[in-house]
Amino acid sequence: MSAAILCIGTELTRGELVNTNAAWLADALTTLGFEVTAVDCTDDDRSRIQEGLRRLGERHDVLVCTGGLGPTTDDLTTECVATLLGVSLERDLASLEKIRERMERFGRTLSASNAKQADLPRGARVLPNPRGTAPGFAVKLQRAHAFFLPGVPHEMEAMFDNHVAPSIQPLVSDHVRQIVLKTFGMTESAVNDGLAGLEAEHGVLLGYRARFPEIEVKVLARNRSARAAEAQARAAADSARARLGPDVVYGEGSVGFPESVGRLLVERRWTLGVAESCTGGLVSELLTERSGASEFFAGAVVSYSNEVKERVLGVPAAVLADHGSVSAQTARAMAEGARRVLAASVALSITGVAGPTGGTLEKPVGLVHFAVATGNGTSARQLSYPGSRQQIQRLSAFAGLALLRKVIQEGHNEQGS
Numbered sequence: 001m002s003a004a005i006l007c008i009g010t011e012l013t014r015g016e017l018v019n020t021n022a023a024w025l026a027d028a029l030t031t032l033g034f035e036v037t038a039v040d041c042t043d044d045d046r047s048r049i050q051e052g053l054r055r056l057g058e059r060h061d062v063l064v065c066t067g068g069l070g071p072t073t074d075d076l077t078t079e080c081v082a083t084l085l086g087v088s089l090e091r092d093l094a095s096l097e098k099i100r101e102r103m104e105r106f107g108r109t110l111s112a113s114n115a116k117q118a119d120l121p122r123g124a125r126v127l128p129n130p131r132g133t134a135p136g137f138a139v140k141l142q143r144a145h146a147f148f149l150p151g152v153p154h155e156m157e158a159m160f161d162n163h164v165a166p167s168i169q170p171l172v173s174d175h176v177r178q179i180v181l182k183t184f185g186m187t188e189s190a191v192n193d194g195l196a197g198l199e200a201e202h203g204v205l206l207g208y209r210a211r212f213p214e215i216e217v218k219v220l221a222r223n224r225s226a227r228a229a230e231a232q233a234r235a236a237a238d239s240a241r242a243r244l245g246p247d248v249v250y251g252e253g254s255v256g257f258p259e260s261v262g263r264l265l266v267e268r269r270w271t272l273g274v275a276e277s278c279t280g281g282l283v284s285e286l287l288t289e290r291s292g293a294s295e296f297f298a299g300a301v302v303s304y305s306n307e308v309k310e311r312v313l314g315v316p317a318a319v320l321a322d323h324g325s326v327s328a329q330t331a332r333a334m335a336e337g338a339r340r341v342l343a344a345s346v347a348l349s350i351t352g353v354a355g356p357t358g359g360t361l362e363k364p365v366g367l368v369h370f371a372v373a374t375g376n377g378t379s380a381r382q383l384s385y386p387g388s389r390q391q392i393q394r395l396s397a398f399a400g401l402a403l404l405r406k407v408i409q410e411g412h413n414e415q416g417s
Contacts, residue, residue: 001033001034001035001061001062001171001172001173002034002035002036002037002059002060002061002062003029003034003035003036003037003060003061003062003063003064004036004037004038004039004040004056004059004060004062004063004064004144005021005022005025005026005029005036005038005039005040005063005064005065005066006040006041006042006052006053006056006063006064006065006066007019007021007022007039007040007041007042007065007066007067007151008041008042008043008044008049008065008066008067008068008076008077008151009041009043009044009067009068009151010043010044010074012041012043012067013041013042013043014043019041020153021066021067021151021153021156022039022041024153024156024157025064025066025156025160026039028160028161028165029062029064030178030220031176031178031220032165032168032169032172032176033169033172033174033175033176033222034061034062034168034172037060038056038059038060040052040056044068044074044075044076045076046076046079046080046083049068049076049077049080050080050083050084053065053080053081053084053141053146054084054142056144057084057141057142057143057144057146058142058143058144059143060143060144061143061144061145061171062144062145062146062147062168062171063141063144063145063146063147064146064147064149064160064164065077065146065147065148065149066148066149066150066151066156067150067151068080068151069117069134069135069136069148069149069150069151070117070134070150070151071111071113071114071116071117071133071134072113077148078119078120078121078137078148081121081124081137081139081141081146081148082121082122084141085121085123085139085141087121087122087123088121088122089119089120089121089122090119090120090121090122091115091118091119091120092118092119092120092126092135093118094126095117095118095120095126095128095135096115096118098128098135099114099115099117099118099133102132102133103133114133117133117134117135118135120135120137121137121139123139124137124138124139125137125138125139127147127148127149127159127163127164128159128163129150129155129159130158131152131154131155131158132150132152132155134150134155136148136149136150136159136163138163138164138167145167145168145171147160147163147164147167149164174222174223174224174229175222175223175224175225175226175228175229176220176221176222176229177220177221177223177226177229177230177232177233177234178218178219178220178221178233179218179219179233179234179236179237179252180216180217180218180219180252180253180254181216181217181218181219181237181240181241181244181249181251181252182214182216182249182250182251182252182253182255182256182257182260183214183215183216183217183244183248183249183250184213184214184215184248184250184257184398184402185247185248185402186215186244186248187215188208188210188215191208191215191217191244191248192208194243194244195217195240195243195244198236198239198240198243201236201239202221202232202235202236202239203221203232204219204220204221204232204233204236205219205220205221206218206219206220207220212391212394213391213394213395213398214256214257214398217240219233219236219237219240220233221233221236237252247402247406250405256289257398257401257402258286258287258289258401259289259290260405261287261401261404261405261408262287262290262292262293262295262296262297264405264408264409265295265296265345265346265408266292266295266296268345268408270296270344270345270346270408271296271297271298271342271343271344271345271346272287272296272297272298272344272345272346272347272348272404273298273299273300273301273338273339273341273342273343273344273346273347273348274287274299274300274301274338274347274348274349275300275301275303275313275334275335275337275338275347275348275349275350276300276301276302276303276349276350277302277303277304277309277325277334277349277350277351277352278326278350278351278352278353278354278368278392278393278396279350279354279393279396279397279400280302280304280393281300281302282393282394282396282397283300283348283350283397283400283401284297284300284302286397286401298342298343298344299342299344300338300342301313301338301341301342303315303334306320306325309325309330309333309334309337312337312341313333313334313337313338313341314333314337314340314341315330315333315334315337316333319333324363325351326351326352326353326363326367326368326369327351327369328369328371328380328382330351330369331349331350331351331369331370331371331380332349332371332373332378332380334349334351334371335347335348335349335371335372335373335378336371336373336378338373339373339374345374345375346372346373346374346404346407346408347372347373348370348371348372348400348401348403348404349370349371349372349373349400350368350369350370350396350397350400351368351369352366352367352368352369352392352396353365353366353367353368354389354392354393354396355388355389355392356388356389364384365392366384366385366386366387366392367382367383367384368382368383368384368385368392368396368399369381369382370382370383370396370399370400370403371403372403372404372407374407374412376411376412377412378412379403379406379407379412379413381399381403383396383399
């Protein structure tokens, strides 16, 4: 079964917004078992919207469109669909009432432009939108089962999961199972080389997606039954895990690396303190992006200056004078100080030269020192990274979390303690 995606909006064709909807939908449709053979984008122009809808509707079994359902004059999608179908627009009173209720909850009055969002092609199936004002709708557009969703990502994703996926899943004859392995610590090419031959060995398809600095490995199996597809995908995923190793594969599904480290801390009932210098609070931001961080995150000290390192974290002045702020000795003292000051079970510290200025021959841009302190000792590590300031900071934050993860799971080794 073939599927196509059409994203509508001049802000997309001009590059004013990144088209994250296309990537999300392509992944979701592939996971359901569809072959996504077209991902198109068009501006807010009636003739080009209609041409795109006509062409994609003729050639595909499923068509998912996003954007153009809003209240402004350049939101033309609904009108274009009605024109193609040769039907009029009709106001859906249930949708209108939901729009009115939502506006009133936010202290606003329903306007004519907002009411326009309840005008849908006659005969269309309404797709409720609990997260926004614009309802979606579904129609048969030539060959395609066509679905029209808002362009706001969190609205679109919820509506796809709740309405589109259940409608189109029965169209797929083969059963599909996809397992997503999350990795950190190897380049995309190295991961690819490490999994050479796995597709032929297990009869699966592998896909890779780089989300700097992580790499996702998608293991997709198709089979006649759900059970067979599950077994096939699981066997291949387990083989991939064994090849890459536990230090590289940290989880499956939607879990992110910082979240996976947080889960380890919660499992052990440990609290974490952080002392950051060159990353400027990025580790703390990553750890607290999702709710629940209060279960393990005690706090952080962004000790950018030597004065804060010494006065707040207790790094000895002699250590800073003899070894400098970017050194293994300072990293160790920062971690131990953060653990003490924040009363945490374990503490992570990061200090380095993020650049683009500040490097020397002895301590070049990209040099970063890490340390993790527990009640049983302190492990330290040194790494050097190329790249921009932002890349070095993000790599450093993830590498610090990787060292923390290793210490949580394995304790301190002789080399690092």
